[in-house]
Amino acid sequence: MMNHRWRYIATILVFFASLSAAFSLHAATAGPGAWSSQQTWASDSVNGGNLTGYFYWPSTQPTTPNGKRALVLVLHGCLQTASGDVVDNSSGGGFNWKTVADQYGAVILAPNATGNVYSNHCWDYANTSPSRTTGHVGILMDLINRFVSNAQYAIDPNQVYVTGLSSGGGMTMVLGCIAPDVFAGIGINAGPPPGTTTSQIGYVPSGYTATTAANNCKQWAGSNASKFSSQIAGAVWGTSDYTVAQAYGPMDTAAFRLIYGGSFTQGATASISGGGTNTPYTDSNGKLRTHEISVSGMAHAWPAGTGGNNTNYVDATHINYPVFVMDFWVKNNLRAGSSAGQAGTAPTGLTVSGTTATSVSLSWNAVTNANSYNIYRNGTNVGSSTSTGYTDSGLIAGTTYSYTVTAVDATAGESQQSPAVSATTKSSFSCTATTASNYAHVQAGRAHDSGGTAYANGSNQNMGLDNLFYTNTLAQTAAGYYVIGNCP
Numbered sequence: 084m085m086n087h088r089w090r091y092i093a094t095i096l097v098f099f100a101s102l103s104a105a106f107s108l109h110a111a112t113a114g115p116g117a118w119s120s121q122q123t124w125a126s127d128s129v130n131g132g133n134l135t136g137y138f139y140w141p142s143t144q145p146t147t148p149n150g151k152r153a154l155v156l157v158l159h160g161c162l163q164t165a166s167g168d169v170v171d172n173s174s175g176g177g178f179n180w181k182t183v184a185d186q187y188g189a190v191i192l193a194p195n196a197t198g199n200v201y202s203n204h205c206w207d208y209a210n211t212s213p214s215r216t217t218g219h220v221g222i223l224m225d226l227i228n229r230f231v232s233n234a235q236y237a238i239d240p241n242q243v244y245v246t247g248l249s250s251g252g253g254m255t256m257v258l259g260c261i262a263p264d265v266f267a268g269i270g271i272n273a274g275p276p277p278g279t280t281t282s283q284i285g286y287v288p289s290g291y292t293a294t295t296a297a298n299n300c301k302q303w304a305g306s307n308a309s310k311f312s313s314q315i316a317g318a319v320w321g322t323s324d325y326t327v328a329q330a331y332g333p334m335d336t337a338a339f340r341l342i343y344g345g346s347f348t349q350g351a352t353a354s355i356s357g358g359g360t361n362t363p364y365t366d367s368n369g370k371l372r373t374h375e376i377s378v379s380g381m382a383h384a385w386p387a388g389t390g391g392n393n394t395n396y397v398d399a400t401h402i403n404y405p406v407f408v409m410d411f412w413v414k415n416n417l418r419a420g421s422s423a424g425q426a427g428t429a430p431t432g433l434t435v436s437g438t439t440a441t442s443v444s445l446s447w448n449a450v451t452n453a454n455s456y457n458i459y460r461n462g463t464n465v466g467s468s469t470s471t472g473y474t475d476s477g478l479i480a481g482t483t484y485s486y487t488v489t490a491v492d493a494t495a496g497e498s499q500q501s502p503a504v505s506a507t508t509k510s511s512f513s514c515t516a517t518t519a520s521n522y523a524h525v526q527a528g529r530a531h532d533s534g535g536t537a538y539a540n541g542s543n544q545n546m547g548l549d550n551l552f553y554t555n556t557l558a559q560t561a562a563g564y565y566v567i568g569n570c571p
Contacts, residue, residue, distance in 0.1 A: 111152050111188065111237040114140025118170045118181070118193075125225040129218040130198030130207065134226060136165045137193045139181060140236065145188030149419045151239035153189040153412070154230055155180070156223065158196075158247025158254050160273075160385070160396055161205040165193040168385075168397055175399065179391030183405040187413060190236055194226060201250070201281055208253025208274070209281050213261055213303060215463055219254060220261060227265060228462030232485055232503035240500055241418035246270035246408060248385040248396065249327060256335055260300035263310035264464060267419070268412040271318040271335050272404065273327040273383055277303070284327050287334070296338035307464070311342050313417040317374035319359075319404055321381030329377075336373040340364060343372055357388060357402035371415045378402055429499040430456060430488045435506040436472070440480040443506040445488070446472045450498070453490035459500060461485050480511035510561060514570035518556040521549050529557050529565050539565040 117139070124134040145152045157178060159169050169178045170193050176182075180191045196219065200207045207219045215224050231238045245266050247255040252274020259269035260277060275284050277299035279291065301308055316339040320332035340347050343366065350363040359378040366372050378386055384396045388403025432448035445458065449471050458466045458473045461484060465475055478484065484507075487500035517529065521537035524530040530537045530546060537549040539557055541564030547553040557565045 111145055112235055113142045113144075114190070114236075116140075116142030116185070121166065124194070124229065125222040127197040127218065127222050129221075130200060132197045134197055134222040135195050136226075137170050138230070139170070139184050139191040139193075141184050141188050141190070143185050143188045145237075147187060147189075147239070147242060147413050147419065148416075149239065151242065151419070152237050153187060153242035153244065154192065154227070154236075154238045155184075155189055155409070156192045156194075156227060156243075156245040156247075156258075158194070158206055158245070158251030160247070160249030160251050161201065161203040163248070163396060164204065165195045168392060168395055169193040172392070174394055175392040176387065176390045177392055178385050178397065178405065179387035179399075179403060180405050182390065183409045187409055189409070190230060190238060192226060192230065194223065196250075197222065205250035206247070206254035208250050208257055209279065210257075211278065213257055215261060216461075220257060223254075223258065224262060224265070224462060228485065231462060231500070232487060234502055239419055240265075241267055241420075242412075242416060244268045244270070244408075244412050246272065246404075247274070248272040249274065249383065252327075256300075257303070259314065259316060259339075261303040262307065262463075263304055263314050264307040265462065266314065267416055268315045269317070270404070270408040270412075271316070271332070272385055273320045273324055273332070274318070274335060275327060275331055276335050276338060279331075285325070286328050287330050293334050293337035293341055296334065297341040300338060300342055311339075312344075314339075314343070315372050315412065315415050315417065317376070317408060317411055319376040319378065319386060319402075319408075321378045321384065321386075321398075321401075323380055324383040326383035332377070333375050336364070336375050339373055347372070355402050355407065357386070357400075359386075359402040361407075370417065371411075374411055376402070376404070376407070428453075428490060428492075430471075430490050430501045433486065433488050433501045433504050435486075435504055438506055438508055440509045440511045441478050442474055442476040443478060443484060443486070443508060444472065444474045445486055445504075445506075447488050447501065450490035450492075452492050455491045457489045457491060457497065459487045459489070462487075467491075478508050480508050483507040512561050514558055514560050516556055516558040516569050518554065520551045521546050521553040521555060522551045524555065524557055525549055529559070539567055542566045 119138050184191050196206045213220045245255050252272045255271050276296035318332040318335045345367045347364045352362045362375045364373045378401050381401045384398035386402045386404040391399045393399035430447040436446045437444040455469050485503045487503045490498040532549045537546040544567045546555045558570045
């Protein structure tokens, strides 16, 4: 009798131990559940200054279908700031993202526009030649990569979204166009479409149509255009918005339907709590791909809903767009799937096998059933390989890059990105070594004298007495920089 009882207890203990182990295996690291202090990220060489801002890392576990954290980039409008309008502050809950972040276990990014673009602290949405590596687009792509590649945040790269107001809405569309491989979903709030100028925010220029916007968008996507097949998009605007033309809202989403291709079916327009109506569009596969929300009586503002700010182009009296758009993204994501993890197995053992002044060579462990591998530099796909090695060329000397690799399985699809590794290309400077007396080194400018002792310039290494009898070999490893010994 006692043996049966102990056997039963032991079985129960093993069950709970296994359950605990399984939970800890998939549990995401809990954050502080509060907005961060102001952060400083990448330098903007085009507009000036460094990208600053805030992030919200929830203490809750992700509740997305695949159990992984989503990442949402939220962009303020002109005449706004992240601290004054987006994050929680003395005026209220800002754009009202905290509650939604807690509900879904999502990380929220709230950056400040660098420089003083258009003289109103705007995002540079009207740039006709945006680049993934420079300007506002470049620093925002860098910001996304910092969080996706940092394992502590456990971000699912297939659940990265962007939304914003006004110039931030325009930049949202720019990012969705230029990087459909990064952004699985977008939410445009009163955003002018690609190719319009700042003087055209209040009206649609003659001859400009959704086709115009779609063509500009596809051109910016370049080789990543195939990723539009799994992207979703939405737009929201107020019927009392007389700053940005209301016609841009439905035009933005119409452009994306043209980009996504195929036929679409317009669904029934439905009311949304707070005074708005939503018109959904499904593709030929029955997938919901775009939404169009018209908010009755709302002026030019971010629709934060109850609990958000109600000042400086933020509206707390109408719909709660964070609640709506997050639900739209999570339920209709075409990339993340519903399993506890992305399809396929991520490569392991990614290492830097060599560097030159203009190239980085990588290697990694093979993944069973993988047909090929995609290589990402700073979050951007730069190539593929059918072997377990790749050399990325055409780089800048003396520059540090971040790399990840994914495995592509014909059946399972593309895996998550591997843990990132950093690589620094070699300097273009050619090292030379000189053997001479300490006195000769000082006289030649390779070293300097301090209190009768010779020190190597740059490294300040102690070479001994400054005279003709002490001899050293100095290697010049950079302009004006010497070390004791031979060239490496």
